[in-house]
Amino acid sequence: MSRPGLNRIPRALGHHVLPTTLAFFTPESGGSPNADNIDSLYKIILVVALVIFFAVIGGLVYALIKFRARKGATAAQIHGNTRLEVGWTVAAAVILIGLAILTFARLGAIQDPPNSSAAGASLIGESEGEVLYASADRRLPPNGKSLNIKVIGRQYIWQFVYPGASEPDGLGAPYSYEEMVVPTNTTVTLDIVSSDVVHSWWIPQLGGKFQAVPGYHNYTWFKIPHPGVYSGQCALLCGRGHARMIATVKAVPPAQFEAWLAYQKKQIAQANAAAKVARAKLGAQVGAGQVENP
Numbered sequence: 001m002s003r004p005g006l007n008r009i010p011r012a013l014g015h016h017v018l019p020t021t022l023a024f025f026t027p028e029s030g031g032s033p034n035a036d037n038i039d040s041l042y043k044i045i046l047v048v049a050l051v052i053f054f055a056v057i058g059g060l061v062y063a064l065i066k067f068r069a070r071k072g073a074t075a076a077q078i079h080g081n082t083r084l085e086v087g088w089t090v091a092a093a094v095i096l097i098g099l100a101i102l103t104f105a106r107l108g109a110i111q112d113p114p115n116s117s118a119a120g121a122s123l124i125g126e127s128e129g130e131v132l133y134a135s136a137d138r139r140l141p142p143n144g145k146s147l148n149i150k151v152i153g154r155q156y157i158w159q160f161v162y163p164g165a166s167e168p169d170g171l172g173a174p175y176s177y178e179e180m181v182v183p184t185n186t187t188v189t190l191d192i193v194s195s196d197v198v199h200s201w202w203i204p205q206l207g208g209k210f211q212a213v214p215g216y217h218n219y220t221w222f223k224i225p226h227p228g229v230y231s232g233q234c235a236l237l238c239g240r241g242h243a244r245m246i247a248t249v250k251a252v253p254p255a256q257f258e259a260w261l262a263y264q265k266k267q268i269a270q271a272n273a274a275a276k277v278a279r280a281k282l283g284a285q286v287g288a289g290q291v292e293n294p
């Protein structure tokens with residue numbers, strides 16, 4: 001009698017259950033190559049650790065059962081074993097050195113952003129004059145082009161400022177709150193700052209955690225291949241409203257991103273124009289204060 005259900009079990013164990021279980025203990029990934037590299041590094045180290053764990057525990061259980069107390073049996077008295085001791089010291093050192101080499105070999109791909117893909121948004125190169133804050137920490141892709149977004153942590157909301165300032169001092173740039181919209185296949189570099197206390201920027205699927213420190217700039221990057229929404233939230237207790245300080249990154253095709261940015265710019269310009277009219281109107285009014293202090 002054929003039982004197709006049973007045949008599927010070993011396959012499911014090998015291809016689904018194991019990665020899912022490992023994923024429970026390792027960082028989230030899938031949104032950006034740096035997050036994927038951090039995650040795979042964790043998985044490799046976890047597998048090595050699991051093999052050693054089971055070898056040690058297995059050896060211990062074997063010895064406990066095989067050499068358990070029995071009537072009439074006398075335990076052998078052993079005083080050290082140089083070969084064995086040198087062996088496990090050297091083996092542990094070799095494993096550690098191997099993991100260190102692997103980690104440093106992968107660090108570049110985690111820290112250094114790659115170029116945008118051909119399908120990404122067409123970016124204007126970041127010329128010297130456009131960089132407001134020079135820093136040796138900021139890493140740019142090999143071709144020097146990235147979409148640089150300023151992430152501002154503030155009690156209790158994240159603000160994102162996009163390139164495209166209309167005034168030389170950086171004012172008039174399009175911005176958004178809480179939701180960052182970015183083009184797919186495009187290398188996005190982040191310039192993380194804070195306007196009050198220390199916050200922590202973290203979208204787990206897009207890579208590591210970075211603190212937003214007042215008076216200091218922190219830099220990271222991501223590159224999202226597919227449209228999607230990635231969520232996170234401030235990862236450092238920053239005050240009463242900390243729990244509300246959520247953040248999402250919405251990746252959309254480049255054309256859609258450009259349309260969104262233009263719309264955002266228009267909305268902000270309209271709001272600024274309306275505020276200007278309101279201010280002029282208020283200024284023209286003769287109020288009680290002006291009567292008393294002409």
Ligand SMILES: [Cu+2]
Pocket residue numbers: 199200234235236237238239242243245
């Ligand atoms: Cu917070």
